[in-house]
Amino acid sequence: MITRRTKRLTWLALAAVPALLLAGCSSEGTDEGGGGGDTIKLTLAHSYTEDQPQHRCGAQVIADEVKAADVGLEIEIFSSSQLGGDADRIASVASGDIDIDIQGASALGAVYEPISVLDAAYAFDGPEHLATFMASEEGQGVVDDFAEAAGIHTLGVWSAGARQFTANSPIRTPDDLEGLRIRFPGSPQFLVNAKALGASATEVAYEELYLALQQGTVDGQENPITNIKSQNLAEVQDYLSMTNHQLNTNLVIMSSKWEELNSEQQDALSSAVEKAVTEVTSCVAEDEKSTLEQWKADGAWEIVDDVDIDAFRDKALPYLEEHLTGDSLAVFEAIRATSDQK
Template sequence: MQRRSLLGAALALALSATAALAAAPTPADPIVIKFSHVVANDTPKGKAAMFFKKLAEERTKGLVKIEVYPNSQLYKDKEELEALQLGAVQMLAPSLAKFGPLGVKEFEVFDLPFIFDNYDELHKVTQGPIGAALLKKLDSKGILGLAYWDNGFKQFSANKPLKTPADFRGLKMRIQSSKVLDAQMRALGSLPQQMAFSEVYQGLQTGVVDGAENPPSNFYTQKMHEVQKYLTLSDHGYLGYAVIVNKRFWDGLPPDLRQQLEFSLKEATQFANRIAKSENEGDIENVKKSGKTQIVTLSPAERAALKKALVPVHAQMADRIGNDLIQSIYKETGFNPAN
């Protein structure tokens, strides 16, 4: 019954949004774009969303209004994509792992552990033809992919130091809904637990899960340092977002306004990717200053051992993601799974 009422409300909102586009917008009656996301305003994504709002409203001279809803105020992880497809919201920036359950499994290539060693390698993919081709695959779902936003590289956390694969054995580790992340945790001997991002703090606090993986900005702004004793700087995986819109809504916008929004998004994307690294570095320092979580720095040998344990996941997931796609990324970045 609850699901039916959600769908009904979403359809009603979609119809009203379509009707609004039929009339010429004015500053008194602007086109409203609801931009929903699940993290805090003071994360790289949260700041980029607010920067986009500022640019878009200025450039369209008030003809478009961007309403940003952070921290799962409107929808949780599992609800937001359906809400976008139905037109209840017009814009999202979900993590790339969300597209696997939607049926576009190729996006799970970004979940492969240790596939990117740094931002330069990553951007060869997200800002090149491979990334563009992946976004194009969303068209058939009624979704238009506009840009990639970095959040950063993920670190492991738990209430014990995580330095070797043996340290993970038996731990319940929170993951997003991703077959690749499931395989990653199982390769370490831990027990993957899917959980909405908005529920992770409570899950860690109550012991429903023992640990998690997050970029430092998410770890700190969601106060996970209050309920996790150790944060291991592993840089083992990437967490990024795709800025997406309801395709029908976007295509129905007046061309001049759509062009201004695209210019604004391009600048917001540059801003998001520029601040991601510095924000995460700053939040590692904030975690240290809190005195509540101990930072664990891996030696080169310890990181190499983790990598050796996790890289076999690439071959394990090749049939699901597409071996050609994985090999094309290896070629683009120079990754060698044997090293």
Template sequence: MMEAKVPTTPTKRTMLGWCAVLVTLVLLVSGCGTNFGTTDDGKQKYRWKMTVTTGSTSTWYLAAERFAKSLEEETNGRITLKVFGNERLSAGEATAGVEQLMDGAKDFSYNSPIIYSAVDPRFGAVTAPFIFDTVEEGQEALAGPGGDVYADYLSEHGVHLLGFGESGMRQLTNSHHPIHTPDDLHGLKFRIPGFGLYTDLYRALGSNPTTMPFGEVFTALQQGAIDGQENPIDVIHSANLQEVQPYLTLWNYSYDPLVFGVNEKLFESLDAEDQELVSRLAEDTNEFQIKENRDREKELIAELEDSGMEVNRLTDSEKKEFREELKPLYAEYREVWGKDMSEAFIPEGL
């Protein structure tokens, strides 16, 4: 399957790649998860780093800051954690950021499974289109065998799973007209996450998908280089996309949890007490983030409407039309996702 190419010049692609490499090298040299001696009672001190893809007003960032504050308070400053928004440790490149976590160049991250899918496409099963009607259904699937499968696969890549937050259902914005049917997407150029499922999905719906770092999306929309994009409401709002996108389609087409990951070697190097502390505070962080995200979503949609955005809510029959259009895609991707992921997340009959 061919993925859409990033619409940047060779020079810009080269610069982005070298920036990510240089930042990673600096982090490796400086030593993430570095210990800073011991306390008087012999406990190891740590200075950790965590990244999120979004900016400081997002629930991702707020939850990460809560985690950092709790770590410092509960250890009387023995453990500190610095949070970096907008994937600053990988020059804005989310996939490079996940690879840093896997390699041990940073310590913790909140990332969408979509980003992990760029490394291993099996992770994309949970975000497949129109398999969940509500966020509660998605959360329930992850609380069962699907979460165990995820943990096993993450461990294969050097990441220990600390549970799941939630970005919510992914929605669609564009600059041309309301979207109600697959025909409404024909010919529009959408920025999508850079992995095969979404490329094939949007092509199947007749649009022209393209990929680019999220940090470039606002300018590309503003300049008309692309017609639209898709993301959860929290991301759309925190990026101020209402300033450059007049149409919002609420179609709940893809459930997007957040993987709270820690580098596995770092986690395994901790003593039992610190492992329990990290796991407990991570669970609290995820619960906080999910509640904040769900509580804020209606408010954020109202704010987007008040700003002049036209909000269109798809009916169940309209969603069914999209699902029917995409049926061949499910059959094709079951082999990509593998038996365990498919059985955990993809309903029978799709």
């Protein structure tokens, strides 16, 4: 059973550093709304470049909407891992050195393992399914338990697109992964996903991925379209196989600073994140469509559209049902129970 918590967090889903460096980034005030008192300055950190949807349509929208609300809040954005890598930033949010961060579910599994199941292979059928689950009692239970375990508030979630394989040969079925060294992120859920899909996983840091592919350290990798584009992987890979094997989820998380905001400020921040969730979901879809069209037009990739997704799904889901345990299995089963493809 997934445990329940009486405290209800703001949950929004839509179909979508070193302490010294941070010391000067944030200041507290006593403002009870826009107009009088000091402005509370909040730091918002993430690992994405400024041309990716998570920044353009996510972080920047949050900052702009909060400013427009005029409730005594100001958000300063630090993109491209300026305030540290994922693990460092999670610790900084927990300690209060970073106020708001955008993180993948798998990375957050380091502090509360069951939340990483949001990144399980074929757990979600698409962004609409993510929305359905997170609107459910079970979905709320996941973030409530995460808040209790980590002391971290969840403001919202969005889908950053589905993950796809790239390699120098087409990948249409699980059998096509045989003999290939595929780069996966090093988090436990991603490594479980690799086994579930039938892939031989090799851990390579994201920052080293291009070079690893160029030098042949790995034969392929998997990422959402936005990351594949930002890393210019078409320069070192030939085939993009549209496996859609994992919905890439981002959570917008906040430190205990949330409790220091008054109700007007909390409402303004929640509304800002709600708009960002909408914007990111749309931006990701639009960016993926235009990117794929451009790639097809200029021949940057051999795009493999005839992937046997049923074969991948039929391999992955039973594996996960067998190998996930405890609360992680309960989360996975609850997700699949809300699927239209049971």
